Amino acid sequence: QHRLPHLHGPPRDIAGSERKDLPKGYQISQFDIPIAEKGYLDLDIPMEFGGGHRRFGVTRVHMEEDAGKLLHSESGSFSQVDLNRAGVPLLEIVSEPDMRTGIEAAEYGAEIQRVVRYLGVGNGNMQEGSLRCDVNVSVRPIGQSEFGTKVEIKNMNSFSEISRAIDYEISRQILLHKESQADKIVQETRLWDESSQKTFTMRKKEGLADYRYFPEPDLPEVVLTSDYIDEIRNSMPELPEAKRRRYENMGLSMQDVIFLANDDIVAHFFDSTLERGADAKLAANWIMGDITAYLKNEKLSIDEIKLTPLELSELIAFIKNGTISGKIGKEILVELITKGGTVKSVIEEKDLVQIADPAAIEAMVDKVLAENPKQLEQYRAGKTKLQGFFAGQVMKASKGKASPVLLNKILGEKLKGN
Ligand SMILES: *[C@@H]1O[C@H](CO)[C@@H](O)[C@H](O)[C@H]1NC(C)=O
Numbered sequence: 298q299h300r301l302p303h304l305h306g307p308p309r310d311i312a313g314s315e316r317k318d319l320p321k322g323y324q325i326s327q328f329d330i331p332i333a334e335k336g337y338l339d340l341d342i343p344m345e346f347g348g349g350h351r352r353f354g355v356t357r358v359h360m361e362e363d364a365g366k367l368l369h370s371e372s373g374s375f376s377q378v379d380l381n382r383a384g385v386p387l388l389e390i391v392s393e394p395d396m397r398t399g400i401e402a403a404e405y406g407a408e409i410q411r412v413v414r415y416l417g418v419g420n421g422n423m424q425e426g427s428l429r430c431d432v433n434v435s436v437r438p439i440g441q442s443e444f445g446t447k448v449e450i451k452n453m454n455s456f457s458e459i460s461r462a463i464d465y466e467i468s469r470q471i472l473l474h475k476e477s478q479a480d481k482i483v484q485e486t487r488l489w490d491e492s493s494q495k496t497f498t499m500r501k502k503e504g505l506a507d508y509r510y511f512p513e514p515d516l517p518e519v520v521l522t523s524d525y526i527d528e529i530r531n532s533m534p535e536l537p538e539a540k541r542r543r544y545e546n547m548g549l550s551m552q553d554v555i556f557l558a559n560d561d562i563v564a565h566f567f568d569s570t571l572e573r574g575a576d577a578k579l580a581a582n583w584i585m586g587d588i589t590a591y592l593k594n595e596k597l598s599i600d601e602i603k604l605t606p607l608e609l610s611e612l613i614a615f616i617k618n619g620t621i622s623g624k625i626g627k628e629i630l631v632e633l634i635t636k637g638g639t640v641k642s643v644i645e646e647k648d649l650v651q652i653a654d655p656a657a658i659e660a661m662v663d664k665v666l667a668e669n670p671k672q673l674e675q676y677r678a679g680k681t682k683l684q685g686f687f688a689g690q691v692m693k694a695s696k697g698k699a700s701p702v703l704l705n706k707i708l709g710e711k712l713k714g715n
């Protein structure tokens with residue numbers, strides 16, 4: 298059983314004379330008994346950032362109420378307070394100092410965002426402030442076990458900014474060490490400035506002692522039984538890490554795994570397609586290839602198009618069993634994405650069934666060879682690359698419906714035999 302007494306402290310100073318305001322004059326926050334502690338988060342670093350599996354420790358997760366935000370006028374003559382979020386509960390997740398680069402920290406943040414989205418407990422948008430992140434950065438000489446003086450950075454509005462702010466701060470501190478000016482690294486809060494790509498001092502840090510905590514008398518104690526915790530655990534959806542490991546076990550490449558599990562809506566579409574019997578690699582290829590290209594172009598999400606997982610699995614089956622060619626499949630896909638309907642109805646409507654009758658294909662091959670005597674002569678003189686030209690002509694004559702496998706086989710035999 299976990300007991301969670303609620304405690305409160307005075308409003309926190311955010312910047313020098315600035316105060317993060319709450320109308321009631323203090324902020325409720327969990328202090329010595331947080332809602333969770335000693336956890337971890339597993340994630341896969343994308344290949345473009347070097348790849349690899351990482352585990353980052355989570356020190357604690359505590360609840361507190363959000364405070365108001367001060368907005369200062371350009372002239373400095375007045376300020377406004379945005380109280381829209383004041384008093385709204387939030388979770389603060391404090392990690393262990395396990396990250397070594399800006400990318401690692403940004404990927405940790407991105408994984409928290411995925412978890413929030415998978416759970417459906419928030420949109421996790423950093424631009425809207427639904428997910429915020431401050432970081433502490435310190436460096437130490439090789440061989441030293443204790444951490445150096447840490448500097449806190451705020452004001453990063455995207456994972457990319459987090460990554461760049463940390464890397465900038467690391468190099469700033471290393472440079473001070475190299476110049477024998479390590480004493481200039483002091484406990485302070487710095488702000489990331491996106492326009493200059495640098496961090497600047499906001500205020501020198503005051504210690505934790507500045508916060509005076511005392512029990513909040515208006516809130517009852519919360520008791521979480523193990524049954525209740527189990528109930529929550531059992532009602533949770535599959536989380537990103539479990540999904541990635543499941544996809545990996547299907548034999549998908551790490552690039553596919555990370556792409557598909559990145560967005561819960563895409564992952565759901567992929568899972569539903571597999572449930573209809575589609576092959577994992579083929580479904581992944583369609584989703585990551587033609588479908589994603591279309592979505593990017595039209596700025597749509599995969600749940601906003603007319604194509605259903607059932608029809609994608611049908612499309613894959615129709616190509617696999619040779620009813621239609623892959624090329625025709627791409628045309629049908631666009632039709633399904635924009636207009637909906639079924640693969641079967643589009644094939645019938647447009648008469649797209651693949652020509653798999655060897656006699657019919659042979660007749661087309663003969664016709665193309667007869668109509669292009671000059672190219673045939675060049676082919677015989679050694680320009681064998683022209684086989685592609687003939688194949689293209691036959692495919693054109695068949696309106697794209699000739700089975701490519703049969704076409705190449707028959708054409709090859711004809712050219713050799715002639
Ligand atoms: C940074 O360190 C300070 C002082 O220990 C702590 O209060 C704060 O929560 C830390 N911030 C982050 C983002 O870990």
Ligand SMILES: *[C@@H]1O[C@H](CO)[C@@H](O)[C@H](O)[C@H]1NC(C)=O
Pocket residue numbers: 611614615618620
């Ligand atoms: C090919 O697969 C589709 C979709 O499952 C099915 O409707 C069709 O009958 C199959 N055709 C052949 C020739 O097996």
